[in-house]
Amino acid sequence: MNELVIMHDQQAVTTSLILAEAFGKQHKNVIQAIEGKIEPAENSARYRTMFSKGIYTDKKGEQRKMYYLNRDGFTFIAMGFTGRKADEFKLKYIEAFNKMEEQIKKAYLMQKQDSYMIDDPIQRAQRWIEEREEYKAKLEVMYEETQNIQDNTPISSKDYQVLSRKIGEKLERYINQHRIYNRNQIALLRWDLNNAILTAAGVPARTLIRQKHFTAVAEALVNWEPSLSTLEKLKAY
Structure with a gap:
């Protein structure tokens, strides 16, 4: 049997x-x-x-x-x-289930036992390798969690103020350089610059800009020039 x-x-x-x-x-x-x-x-x-x-x-x-x-x-x-x-077979089955589940429990505990506590050299080596893999996996999870927190942390109010000031300075330089005084044209340029910043960050509003967006936002601010469509619209005023 x-x-x-x-x-x-x-x-x-x-x-x-x-x-x-x-x-x-x-x-x-x-x-x-x-x-x-x-x-x-x-x-x-x-x-x-x-x-x-x-x-x-x-x-x-x-x-x-x-x-x-x-x-x-x-x-x-x-x-x-x-x-x-x-009835005899039922008792044998119950005993067999108990033994098998006890073996599973022991195997699980042995698997999770610290390597230095295992006497058998082969099992100790196998457990040591598992410990290294578990430690590596934990480090990767911790790194991802830390990176995720850092990346998705909203910019501070101070950084937001700095960003707003830099956007204003960029716009003012462009206006002065091209001697633009029409309020509608200035509003259109302001919209274009703000849109470039939001597009670089991939968000619909400045308040949603995160730390992970800062490099892209900084590059967009430095390299900004009005889009061709905006330049065409400026001629209408």
């Missing part, structure tokens, strides 16, 4: 095939008992974690349906199996 309990998807389970063999049932009847629990709509979500479909190859080489059952799934199905022999 196969082992009563096996590992599948990192948990202790048994199968409909093992159950059928252990309890002297036809496999199709075990399948029917399982699907009788799953098929009612009100039971679908409740039993989904207890049973999962699988495939096995029969003696003819054909693929057939089977089910994996965790401890709860086994309990629900085995409740319908009666008799002294059935």
